[in-house]
Amino acid sequence: MKPRNTLLLALVVAAVAAFVWFYEIEGGAEREKQEAASKHLFAGVTAEQIQSIELRTEEGATARLERAGDEGWRLVAPLAAPADRFAADGVASTLAELAPEASFDTPEPLANYGLEGEPAVRFRAGETDHVLRLGNATPVGGNVYATDAEGKRVHALASWRKNALVKTLKQLRDGRVLDFDRAQVKGITLASGDGRVVLARAEGGWRIAEPVDAKADAEAVEGLLSDLQYLRADEFVDAPASDAELGLEAPWLAAELVLESGGPAALAVGAPRGDRRVVRGTAGRVFEIASTRLDSLPRTLVAYRFKELSSFASEDAVSFELRFEEPGGEPTSIVGTNGEQGWSSAPEAMEPGKASRLVSELAALRADDVAADAMGDPERAALGLAPPRATLRVLGKPNEGHTGGPVLAEVLLGLPQPDGRIPAQRAGEPVVYWLRAGVGEQLPLSLAAFRESFVAKEEVKPAEGAEPAAETEPPAE
Numbered sequence: 001m002k003p004r005n006t007l008l009l010a011l012v013v014a015a016v017a018a019f020v021w022f023y024e025i026e027g028g029a030e031r032e033k034q035e036a037a038s039k040h041l042f043a044g045v046t047a048e049q050i051q052s053i054e055l056r057t058e059e060g061a062t063a064r065l066e067r068a069g070d071e072g073w074r075l076v077a078p079l080a081a082p083a084d085r086f087a088a089d090g091v092a093s094t095l096a097e098l099a100p101e102a103s104f105d106t107p108e109p110l111a112n113y114g115l116e117g118e119p120a121v122r123f124r125a126g127e128t129d130h131v132l133r134l135g136n137a138t139p140v141g142g143n144v145y146a147t148d149a150e151g152k153r154v155h156a157l158a159s160w161r162k163n164a165l166v167k168t169l170k171q172l173r174d175g176r177v178l179d180f181d182r183a184q185v186k187g188i189t190l191a192s193g194d195g196r197v198v199l200a201r202a203e204g205g206w207r208i209a210e211p212v213d214a215k216a217d218a219e220a221v222e223g224l225l226s227d228l229q230y231l232r233a234d235e236f237v238d239a240p241a242s243d244a245e246l247g248l249e250a251p252w253l254a255a256e257l258v259l260e261s262g263g264p265a266a267l268a269v270g271a272p273r274g275d276r277r278v279v280r281g282t283a284g285r286v287f288e289i290a291s292t293r294l295d296s297l298p299r300t301l302v303a304y305r306f307k308e309l310s311s312f313a314s315e316d317a318v319s320f321e322l323r324f325e326e327p328g329g330e331p332t333s334i335v336g337t338n339g340e341q342g343w344s345s346a347p348e349a350m351e352p353g354k355a356s357r358l359v360s361e362l363a364a365l366r367a368d369d370v371a372a373d374a375m376g377d378p379e380r381a382a383l384g385l386a387p388p389r390a391t392l393r394v395l396g397k398p399n400e401g402h403t404g405g406p407v408l409a410e411v412l413l414g415l416p417q418p419d420g421r422i423p424a425q426r427a428g429e430p431v432v433y434w435l436r437a438g439v440g441e442q443l444p445l446s447l448a449a450f451r452e453s454f455v456a457k458e459e460v461k462p463a464e465g466a467e468p469a470a471e472t473e474p475p476a477e
Contacts, residue, residue, distance in 0.1 A: 247271025
């Protein structure tokens with residue numbers, strides 16, 4: 001074939017491919033979208049075009065919503081208040097996408113369908129006003145009758161579409177206590193009867209700035225921000241009394257967020273009202289919120305202290321070393337290895353499952369409290385940390401060209417205290433932590449504890465030639 005003919009053929013193939021792509025594939029999807037839109041009850045209307053909505057609430061009031069530019073939606077009747085943008089957007093989308101299950105071009109009188117009353121919804125899209133009347137349930141099919149302003153055609157709409165338009169006044173109101181972007185928060189101040197805590201976002205993560213300078217628990221701080229961001233009103237207080245009467249002069253809890261964009265977002269929690277508390281949030285709006293949800297907000301310094309003693313993925317651990325030491329005695333070491341058959345230890349074998357549970361506990365070991373940011377040797381010795389009664393080290397897979405693996409965790413454990421708590425430290429760091437009582441069930445606290453609860457017990461066999469002991473009958477009741 002001549003080069004010129006080959007080029008012409010290639011151009012024809014490319015043109016056909018382009019036609020198939022743009023017309024049949026992309027164009028087909030667009031045509032399907034347009035065809036579906038043409039079947040909507042309010043053809044040509046999009047949710048973005050809807051500027052105002054009037055609908056009857058479940059309480060029987062007429063609520064009016066209006067778009068407020070970048071602010072979203074506002075409720076202008078029966079009272080002026082910020083609207084819940086998700087609820088308002090949901091109503092607008094439902095109206096724009098109403099698609100009848102069936103339509104009747106020559107209907108009976110509207111009264112026969114329950115459509116003679118006031119419209120359920122009025123809305124304005126662009127320069128056009130629209131009306132939606134909703135009537136009785138259809139005899140079969142789980143639908144409801146509906147019509148528009150003219151009433152010349154009656155439609156059957158799926159009941160769930162009607163339900164999406166049924167709202168209480170409370171559901172239409174913006175119940176957010178605080179409105180902020182978590183990524184914009186650079187500082188948090190908390191004040192309560194438990195004291196004052198100041199948190200600051202630093203280059204290396206969150207830190208406590210007051211009353212101590214220490215690393216903060218990033219998970220606790222992010223959890224607080226999440227709780228505050230999603231805190232919603234249970235009730236609205238539209239005519240609040242004085243701060244003194246609301247208990248806001250000396251709040252039970254005050255939180256202030258410093259934002260990159262400027263002014264702070266502040267919250268104050270006041271007096272209880274039954275099982276709720278009064279809360280003042282964005283723009284001075286006052287709400288009532290269930291006390292149980294507010295009680296879960298961490299308020300103490302210790303709640304934000306960094307209390308992680310070790311953290312790694314269990315599957316990365318390939319070996320561990322348990323070192324036990326008593327004052328004046330020789331240290332004893334137990335080495336565990338993760339092989340094809342699972343974990344094994346030497347020179348003393350551990351019970352099946354004990355080694356893997358030990359590694360799992362160390363993979364995410366967190367303290368309950370901070371005993372001190374630093375202690376002298378005499379104080380540490382009194383707690384059994386100088387020398388440590390137990391040192392638990394976990395190693396990972398050696399890097400290529402190295403014999404020893406990286407240290408995934410190294411925790412020092414001291415003597416159990418009268419209240420059951422265990423003093424502990426991260427190796428090489430001065431902070432002394434308190435581990436919860438009962439942690440000794442997963443972690444050996446001493447050589448005696450290791451041999452008592454972690455070492456495999458040898459099965460006692462009868463002497464050669466001896467008869468096995470007979471099982472005794474249970475005593476008669």
